[in-house]
Structures are given as C-alpha cells and as structure tokens.
Amino acid sequence: MDGLLPETCAPVRADSGIMETSSEQTKGGGAAEDRELVERAQAGDTRAFDELVRKYTPKLYGMVYNMTSNREDTADLLQEIFAKAYRSLKRFLGKSSFYTWIYSIAVNMTLNYLKKRGRYAKVSLDDVDSGIQNDPEFIKITTANRDTVREVNIHELQKRLNDAMMKLSEDHRTVVTLYDIQGLQHNEISKILGVSEGTVRSRLFYAHRLLQSYLEDFVK
Amino acid sequence: MMNEFENIQSLIRLKRHETPPEDFVEDFLARFKERQRAELLRQSARGLLWERISTFMDDMFSPRWTTAAATAAVAVIAAWGALSLVNGGGGGHAELAIAPLPEVIPLQPVLAVESDLIKAEPAARTLEIQAIQLSFNGEVLASEAPADRLSELAGLGTASFPVASEILPVSFGN
Incomplete structure (x- = not known):
C-alpha cells in the first residue's frame, strides 16, 4: 500500500526531519509536465487526460477522503471532480498551475457536497496501511507517549483522529487536511481557497488548538 | 524554536496512512473512461440534433x-x-x-320589382313622347294632348302634382 500514494501525496515537512517533497515537486518539473499534458488534452488527446487523472487521483483522494470520512462518497465525488475538470479543460488558460486549478475544483465540490450531506453522515474509513508501524512520527509519538499510545491499537487511534477531524468546522478541516495531511504550503492553500494567507494561518491556529483539546490524552 | 502544535500536527499527519486498496487508481480510471464514453455518446446525440436544427433554421432565415x-x-x-x-x-x-351559430340565418331583404313595364318592354320598342303637359297647382297651363291621356301614359291616373314638371323626349333602345 505504500506505493499507492506517491511522495507528493505523502508530504512531510522539513521540520519533521524528513525530506520535503510535497507541492514543491509539482511546482518544478511537475508543472511543466502538467502543462504539456493539459495542452495535449485540450487538443483532444484523451490519453493525456488519463495521465492527469492517474497522477492526481491519489492526491485528490486524500483530500476528499479526509474531508468526508467516507471512502464510497470519496470515489463518487472524485468521478464528479474529474468529469467537471474534463468539461472545463478548454477554459483552463494556464493562469494558475493545473495543480492549483484542479485542487480548487475538488475543494469547492467537496465543500458543496458536505453542505448537502449534512453534519451526521455514515463513516467509512480506509484501512491503515502497514507503513504506519515504521512511520518515524508514529514511533516518535509512541515513544514520547509510551504510557498512553502504546495502550491504544492503531484502529482505535484512527477512530480518535477521525472523530477529532470531524468535530472541526468544514473550513478548519479543509486547512488541516491541506496543510498537515497533504503538505501544501500556506500560499498554495490561499490560492486554492481564494482567501488570504493570513486567513489560512489563522484557521490553522484555531484548528490546531481545537484538535489539541480533542486529543489531549495523546499529545500531553 | 519548537512549534507549540508540533505534536498534534504529527499525530494528524498519520492520517495519510489511511489509503484505498492498491488497485484503486486503475479501477477508478477505468470507471472514469467508461463514464466519459457514455457522456460523449449522449453529447454527440444531442449535438447532432442541435446541428440539424441549427442548419434548418439557418436555411430558413438569415x-x-x-x-x-x-x-x-x-x-x-x-x-x-x-x-x-x-x-x-x-x-x-x-x-x-x-x-353557437343560430340555427336559422335570416335572409337578407331583397328588392323585388314586379312591373309590367320592365317585364314586357321589348328591347326594340321606342318610347314616344306624344304630349307635354304643363301644370301649376293642378291647373293645366298648356297641353297638346288630353290631360287624362297624359296621366294614363305616365301610370298616374288622373291625379295632378303641385309642381310643374317638364318631360323631355327620351327614347329606349337603339
């Protein structure tokens, strides 16, 4: 399962001690590659769009899944997102990167979906991959909080994390998903959400404070 | 400087280990392509109809x-x-x-002229003026024919009119 999410989708910041690979990779060679694929897709090359779908499905899956906490809804919503992107591709002029553009579509459609779905929805979580056992952050947490986390199995941890995320407002959950789980930078989130960087930072601050209170037994 | 939320961020970051099945991307792509094909077919059917309507309308009107x-x-x-x-x-x-329409539509009035003069007058017959009578208030001023004869010819009997009349020579036919 480790191989499913590319490095760009499993971002880790520099301050965590692991090489940062998130959107910076997309900004460099990824952006040029995207531009070429987009131009080919706009010219009618369906294989080029397939490549874009293949490339962005894992990234967008992570975003939608962590917003909805339902894998079936995530798969359906992703179909809608790519279908909309395909229909709108002719109008994409390249003023922003394809990365920002498709994320904006995905975030907007997910937020609209969540509004329609309502607050209480069925939770359907993906399995936690075995890689978590070797994750330095997991090890760090388990060693730092030996008395608490060691007593909690991974599934219990997953449930607690998910419950805490779902307690957040949609705006707060969005920034936490994009920043902490997806590894996007403040300026990228600002462009995707169409808000200032200050707003992004402010939302993150309050979201982290809330999460800390929800999960205080893990982070003491 | 240590971020005050570093621990909670590290904890939340573990959610990236929640992943879909390994073949999810390829299955998803196959479903997406199938959906695109179906949409394309719907669009081409709609497009064809629209194109035909447009062509028809273009031919009809500038x-x-x-x-x-x-x-x-x-x-x-x-x-x-x-x-x-x-x-x-x-x-x-x-x-x-x-x-509802009336059951009987009333006939328009017709002016029926029943006159022996019109019926019996042969086309070749010439109306001859045989006499001229002048009168004033019923008093005959001059006459070249007897008054009763003139009145008879005019179909007026023997009555006289208060206003003088002048009868000019008139002839019918060729």
Whole structure:
C-alpha cells in the first residue's frame, strides 16, 4: 500500500526531519509536465487526460477522503471532480498551475457536497496501511507517549483522529487536511481557497488548538 | 524554536496512512473512461440534433431577418394581449369564437320589382313622347294632348302634382 500514494501525496515537512517533497515537486518539473499534458488534452488527446487523472487521483483522494470520512462518497465525488475538470479543460488558460486549478475544483465540490450531506453522515474509513508501524512520527509519538499510545491499537487511534477531524468546522478541516495531511504550503492553500494567507494561518491556529483539546490524552 | 502544535500536527499527519486498496487508481480510471464514453455518446446525440436544427433554421432565415421577424412577432403578440385586456380581460374574442351559430340565418331583404313595364318592354320598342303637359297647382297651363291621356301614359291616373314638371323626349333602345 505504500506505493499507492506517491511522495507528493505523502508530504512531510522539513521540520519533521524528513525530506520535503510535497507541492514543491509539482511546482518544478511537475508543472511543466502538467502543462504539456493539459495542452495535449485540450487538443483532444484523451490519453493525456488519463495521465492527469492517474497522477492526481491519489492526491485528490486524500483530500476528499479526509474531508468526508467516507471512502464510497470519496470515489463518487472524485468521478464528479474529474468529469467537471474534463468539461472545463478548454477554459483552463494556464493562469494558475493545473495543480492549483484542479485542487480548487475538488475543494469547492467537496465543500458543496458536505453542505448537502449534512453534519451526521455514515463513516467509512480506509484501512491503515502497514507503513504506519515504521512511520518515524508514529514511533516518535509512541515513544514520547509510551504510557498512553502504546495502550491504544492503531484502529482505535484512527477512530480518535477521525472523530477529532470531524468535530472541526468544514473550513478548519479543509486547512488541516491541506496543510498537515497533504503538505501544501500556506500560499498554495490561499490560492486554492481564494482567501488570504493570513486567513489560512489563522484557521490553522484555531484548528490546531481545537484538535489539541480533542486529543489531549495523546499529545500531553 | 519548537512549534507549540508540533505534536498534534504529527499525530494528524498519520492520517495519510489511511489509503484505498492498491488497485484503486486503475479501477477508478477505468470507471472514469467508461463514464466519459457514455457522456460523449449522449453529447454527440444531442449535438447532432442541435446541428440539424441549427442548419434548418439557418436555411430558413438569415440572422438579420430572424431578429426582425422575432421583434415583429413579439410586437404583434404584445398588441394582441393589450387589446384583449382592453376588451374585457381577453375573453371577448374567445367567447365569440365558441358561441353557437343560430340555427336559422335570416335572409337578407331583397328588392323585388314586379312591373309590367320592365317585364314586357321589348328591347326594340321606342318610347314616344306624344304630349307635354304643363301644370301649376293642378291647373293645366298648356297641353297638346288630353290631360287624362297624359296621366294614363305616365301610370298616374288622373291625379295632378303641385309642381310643374317638364318631360323631355327620351327614347329606349337603339
């Protein structure tokens, strides 16, 4: 399962001690590659769009899944997102990167979906991959909080994390998903959400404070 | 400097280990392509219909005349609507249209002339003036024929008129 999410989708910041690979990779060679694929897709090359779908499905899956906490809804919503992107591709002029553009579509459609779905929805979580056992952050947490986390199995941890995320407002959950789980930078989130960087930072601050209170037994 | 939320961020970051099944991406792509094909078919059917309608309309009207005709049609409809309102809420014409027809339509009056003079007058016969009578208040001023004869010819019996009349020579026929 480790191989499913590319490095760009499993971002880790520099301050965590692991090489940062998130959107910076997309900004460099990824952006040029995207531009070429987009131009080919706009010219009618369906294989080029397939490549874009293949490339962005894992990234967008992570975003939608962590917003909805339902894998079936995530798969359906992703179909809608790519279908909309395909229909709108002719109008994409390249003023922003394809990365920002498709994320904006995905975030907007997910937020609209969540509004329609309502607050209480069925939770359907993906399995936690075995890689978590070797994750330095997991090890760090388990060693730092030996008395608490060691007593909690991974599934219990997953449930607690998910419950805490779902307690957040949609705006707060969005920034936490994009920043902490997806590894996007403040300026990228600002462009995707169409808000200032200050707003992004402010939302993150309050979201982290809330999460800390929800999960205080893990982070003491 | 240590971030005050570093621990909670590290904890939340573990959620990236929640992942879909390994073959999810390829299955997803296959589903997406199938969906795109279905949508393409729907679009081409709609597009074909629209193209045919557009071609038909283009043949029928040039854009300039189409605009003019549409404007005129709107004006006519608006005028009709206004008239209907003035005539009592638009029901007048409709009421007339649905009113039953009378069972017997009255005949138009016909002017029937029954005269022996018109019926019996042969085309070749010439009307001859045989006498001229002048009178004033019933008093005959001059006559070249007996008065009763003249009145008889005129079909007036023996009555006289208070105003003098002058009978000019008239002839019928060729």
